[in-house]
Amino acid sequence: MTDPIHVWKSQTTEDTVTLETIRNRANKFQRRIAMANRIEYAASALVVVVFAFYVWILPGLLLKLGSALVIAATFYIVWQLRRRGSPHAVPDGTALALIDFHRNELARRRDLARSAWRWYILPALPGVLLMIAGRWFQSHTPGRTIDRDHLFIIFGVFICALIVAGVRYVQVVGARKMQEQIDELDGLRQ
Amino acid sequence: MPMQDSSLDSQDGRYKAAADEFGPALERLARGVEADPAERHDLLQDIHLALWRSMALFDGRCSLRSWVYRVAHNTAASHVVARRRVPKGKCIEELELADGQPGPEEAVSDGQLLERLMDLIRSLRPQDAQLMLLYLEDLSAEDIGEITAMSAGAVATKIHRIKALLARQFWKARR
Numbered sequence: 001m002t003d004p005i006h007v008w009k010s011q012t013t014e015d016t017v018t019l020e021t022i023r024n025r026a027n028k029f030q031r032r033i034a035m036a037n038r039i040e041y042a043a044s045a046l047v048v049v050v051f052a053f054y055v056w057i058l059p060g061l062l063l064k065l066g067s068a069l070v071i072a073a074t075f076y077i078v079w080q081l082r083r084r085g086s087p088h089a090v091p092d093g094t095a096l097a098l099i100d101f102h103r104n105e106l107a108r109r110r111d112l113a114r115s116a117w118r119w120y121i122l123p124a125l126p127g128v129l130l131m132i133a134g135r136w137f138q139s140h141t142p143g144r145t146i147d148r149d150h151l152f153i154i155f156g157v158f159i160c161a162l163i164v165a166g167v168r169y170v171q172v173v174g175a176r177k178m179q180e181q182i183d184e185l186d187g188l189r190q
Numbered sequence: 191m192p193m194q195d196s197s198l199d200s201q202d203g204r205y206k207a208a209a210d211e212f213g214p215a216l217e218r219l220a221r222g223v224e225a226d227p228a229e230r231h232d233l234l235q236d237i238h239l240a241l242w243r244s245m246a247l248f249d250g251r252c253s254l255r256s257w258v259y260r261v262a263h264n265t266a267a268s269h270v271v272a273r274r275r276v277p278k279g280k281c282i283e284e285l286e287l288a289d290g291q292p293g294p295e296e297a298v299s300d301g302q303l304l305e306r307l308m309d310l311i312r313s314l315r316p317q318d319a320q321l322m323l324l325y326l327e328d329l330s331a332e333d334i335g336e337i338t339a340m341s342a343g344a345v346a347t348k349i350h351r352i353k354a355l356l357a358r359q360f361w362k363a364r365r
């Protein structure tokens with residue numbers, strides 16, 4: 001029988017990495033993170049601009065207040081994203097023992113999945129609910145009867161609720177699976 | 191990347207020493223993890239970058255060997271996640287059981303055996319693939335324990351299963 005270790009170690013190696021290459025890569029990596037952050041801020045700024053415009057043009061207090069709350073929620077979510085660490089950065093602790101590194105990453109993703117509704121969905125809810133109330137009580141689509149307009153609103157809310165529930169379900173199931181993997185890793189330490 | 195001038199020389203020096211000693215092992219690791227040549231080249235550069243960065247923090251609390259393998263394997267694991275190719279993968283125990291019967295006689299070269307070995311590694315779930323790669327680098331059970339933080343018992347069990355699996359696979363191929 002051939003020794004697999006011998007076969008493995010007798011591979012010829014040809015790729016060389018110089019310090020110059022590493023420095024260039026480090027700079028490129030920093031630029032990539034900066035660009036990803038800029039895109040994230042630009043997307044948030046776009047939401048703020050659009051909803052500020054809504055505050056200006058939409059009729060009725062509820063719609064205006066709802067739009068203002070969506071802007072506030074956007075600032076809060078961006079702050080939370082920064083606080084919880086950029087998703088583009090290299091995870092800390094690359095010199096950790098392998099199962100500790102795996103465990104940390106799993107725990108980070110599990111906690112994110114478990115808590116996302118609190119800092120991602122919940123803050124946006126008051127603004128969205130006020131806007132729905134505004135549409136229901138104060139602003140109706142021209143050329144549509146109020147009853148028919150209400151049906152459209154109910155349908156829209158139902159679709160949105162379904163999407164949010166689906167996302168939440170995936171997060172909960174994902175968090176449970178990650179916890180199972182964490183338990184398995186803990187078992188390997190004993 | 192910003193670095194402190196006072197640590198520049200020693201960080202570079204420590205990195206060079208580590209890269210000289212473990213460079214081939216790092217390349218083999220990249221091959222085991224990544225099948226696509228361009229992606230593999232990128233991964234190898236990422237591993238070296240992570241190693242160079244980490245050398246600013248190396249304090250000798252574990253051996254240089256353990257440090258290098260930890261940084262390299264953890265970087266490779268992040269690469270797999272970032273590429274969204276986190277394979278469900280099989281665990282060694284599943285493969286060992288599924289592969290109980292000897293296959294047809296074949297005459298194959300070392301190159302083909304190596305390809306099979308790569309396929310086998312890439313079919314494993316990440317933690318088991320890491321363990322297999324460390325075993326193939328001929329590290330002792332003690333070293334593997336220090337690198338992975340697995341208990342001695344868990345390492346011994348896993349290595350026993352890896353040996354059985356490899357013996358069966360290679361025996362099949364060369365018989």
